[in-house]
Amino acid sequence: MLRSxxxxxxxxxxxxxxxxxxxxxxxxxxxxxxDVSRMVRxxxxxxxxxxxxxxxxxxxxxxxxxxxxxxxxxxHVSCPPGKLAIEGDLTRLAQVLSNLLNNAAKYxxxxxxxxxxxxxxxxxxxxxxxDSGPGISYKLLPHVxxxxxxxxxxxxxxxxxxxxxxxxxxxxxxxxxxxxxxRNSECGSGAEFMVxxxxxxxxxxxxxxxxxxxxxxxxxxxxxKVLVVDDNVDAADSVALLLNIDGFDARxxxxxxxxxxxxxxxxxxxxxLDIGLPVMDGYEVARRLRTDNTIExxxxxxxxxxxxxxxxxxxxxxxxxxxxxxxxxxxxxxEFLRALQ
Numbered sequence: 001m002l003r004s005x006x007x008x009x010x011x012x013x014x015x016x017x018x019x020x021x022x023x024x025x026x027x028x029x030x031x032x033x034x035d036v037s038r039m040v041r042x043x044x045x046x047x048x049x050x051x052x053x054x055x056x057x058x059x060x061x062x063x064x065x066x067x068x069x070x071x072x073x074x075x076h077v078s079c080p081p082g083k084l085a086i087e088g089d090l091t092r093l094a095q096v097l098s099n100l101l102n103n104a105a106k107y108x109x110x111x112x113x114x115x116x117x118x119x120x121x122x123x124x125x126x127x128x129x130x131d132s133g134p135g136i137s138y139k140l141l142p143h144v145x146x147x148x149x150x151x152x153x154x155x156x157x158x159x160x161x162x163x164x165x166x167x168x169x170x171x172x173x174x175x176x177x178x179x180x181x182x183r184n185s186e187c188g189s190g191a192e193f194m195v196x197x198x199x200x201x202x203x204x205x206x207x208x209x210x211x212x213x214x215x216x217x218x219x220x221x222x223x224x225k226v227l228v229v230d231d232n233v234d235a236a237d238s239v240a241l242l243l244n245i246d247g248f249d250a251r252x253x254x255x256x257x258x259x260x261x262x263x264x265x266x267x268x269x270x271x272x273l274d275i276g277l278p279v280m281d282g283y284e285v286a287r288r289l290r291t292d293n294t295i296e297x298x299x300x301x302x303x304x305x306x307x308x309x310x311x312x313x314x315x316x317x318x319x320x321x322x323x324x325x326x327x328x329x330x331x332x333x334x335e336f337l338r339a340l341q
Contacts, residue, residue: 001245021066032164036147039171046089046175050200053084053118053125060097061116067105068114075101079118085200086125088176093197096172099165100129100193107191108133120199124178127195135184136191144182145170173197223249224341227268229259229285230303231277239272239303239333246334256280260288268298270337272324275304275315283318290319299340303328 002016038044057079068075086093097116104114113132118125136144148163166182173180178197185192226248230236236252243250251266253259256277263271271289275282286300299321304311307325315323324336 001242021070024066032168035168036164039168044092044171044175046092048088049090050085051088051090051093053086054079056086056090056093057097057116057118059090059094060101063094063098064101064105067102071105071108072111073105073108073114074112076113076115078116080120084120084125086176086197087200088197092172093176096169096195097127097129099169100127100195103165103193104129104131104133104191107131121196123199124196125199127197128192129195130185130192131190133190135189136182141182141184145180169193169195223247224270224337225266225268226250226270226272226337227259227262227266228252228272228303229254229256229277229282230272230274231255232274236274239330242330243334243337246330248334248337256282256285259285263289263295263298267296270299270301270340272301272303273320275302275306275311283314286315286318286320301340 002012002019035044057077061075061077065075101114101116108114108131115128115130117128117130119128120126145166147167170180173195176197178195180193180195182191182193184190226240226243228236228240228243228250230239230252231254233254236254240250240252251262251268253262256279259271259273262268273282273285277285282302282304289295289298289300300319301322301324302315302320303324303326304315305326307323312323322336322340324333328336
């Protein structure tokens with residue numbers, strides 16, 4: 001809502017930017033801690049698919065831009081032409097590059113230079129992240145990928161993390177069959193991190209169907225009716241409000257019995273249904289909706305914090321059509337719903 005209504009009011013735009021930047025920083029710290037927990041227990045699972053290099057680089061740059069801009073750095077990106085690809089998990093590979101870019105931004109004095117260079121070398125795609133900072137001390141260099149290792153920092157630098165980012169970089173790169181190394185730049189100043197990953201033998205990524213565009217081309221006589229069911233009142237109401245702003249006809253309810261009643265009166269096209277409801281869980285709600293002959297066919301989509309394979313299989317058996325794991329970005333949710341049309 002702030003994005004929609006703060007445009008043109010400098011004070012509100014500034015406040016929104018601060019909120020988003022600080023929230024991203026907090027989320028990143030929590031995500032890093034969770035990743036360390038998963039790493040220690042061997043629970044990190046990769047979702048591999050062909051990943052186009054240009055898309056990967058764009059994801060990483062978008063994630064790191066707020067910090068780079070805040071420190072007034074100049075970022076120089078160089079990628080090979082064509083649709084070069086690698087096999088991997090897009091989210092995790094973007095995390096690798098954004099961690100390296102963030103690291104460069106933190107340890108380079110304000111107004112510095114950062115370079116991200118991507119090249120095809122033989123059967124490998126090589127990513128180089130270099131900065132104009134002071135470089136890495138020779139004492140620290142052998143331990144730079146160790147957990148909770150950090151360089152000495154001055155008191156005026158408040159962007160420090162937990163010493164986890166580079167450990168995750170090494171782990172994720174090795175899980176993709178690659179290697180990473182750190183060294184001081186041969187150009188005389190700054191640090192350089194080099195990631196080597198196997199290139200996709202096909203090299204070209206098939207053109208994906210643009211689901212969002214396909215959904216946008218579908219003409220609807222009326223707005224898509226969406227019922228949002230979640231016992232978290234703020235979550236349900238905010239999702240419904242954002243969907244209404246985006247052109248849907250959305251309502252929210254906060255319990256299983258209210259959902260069953262509202263389905264009869266509202267007749268939604270899609271039900272966004274939380275699984276972890278009290279009294280009666282989402283699985284039972286879905287089963288009752290599917291066995292009620294008085295209800296017209298509708299899409300039932302799980303919007304849940306539970307995302308394990310067993311949860312998804314159980315949802316399919318209960319009658320869910322689709323499964324989304326929280327949190328879902330508002331724009332991504334809108335595109336997903338339009339694609340269902």
